[in-house]
Amino acid sequence: MSLRRAVAVPFRAKGRETLSESEFVVALSLDREWFSPEQAKRLVDVAATEGLLAREDDELDPTFDPREVTVPDGFEPGDDVLRQRSNFERALDAIVQSGVEKQDAVAAVNRLQADLGVTVEAAAVVYARREGVELGDLADRAADELGDD
Helix, strand or coil, X not given: CHHHHHHHHHHHHHCCCCEEHHHHHHHHHHHCCCCCHHHHHXXXXXXXXXXXXXXXXXXXXXXXXXXXXXXXXXXXXXXXXXXXXXXXXXXXXXXXXCCCCHHHHHHHHHHHHHHHCCCHHHHHHHHHHHXXXXXXXXXXXXXXXXXXX
8 A cells, every 4th residue: 555655755764763754754755855834744643543643742653563554665645645444444344355355345335325325435334244344433434423313
């Protein structure tokens, strides 16, 4: 995943397990010249939402071991890493990674959504649970959405 690689690079380059947000932004924008400083800050937000970075005060900690991420020579992330995925997209990715064909998963989620009268995110969570796919905080978010009705 390009986002995971982009997040891993500053930690690997600095040889540290924790970086300040400003160190992270400088590593991506000035050292690597991959993004503008504003885009690098956006990447921090996206990575935190995706569960790849934990924020505490001004410190960033990866939630994975950056040394275990393969970063090919010449790697440069595209602008797509700056786009925040919806909860449905995140759930669908987890379902597909578990081995379910994407087309089958989308069709099943759509049927559940129609049958249950819930949001597509909630239907994806129900389908994932039926398939034994762990979604972490996505399930909580979908439950919160159901409670808002």
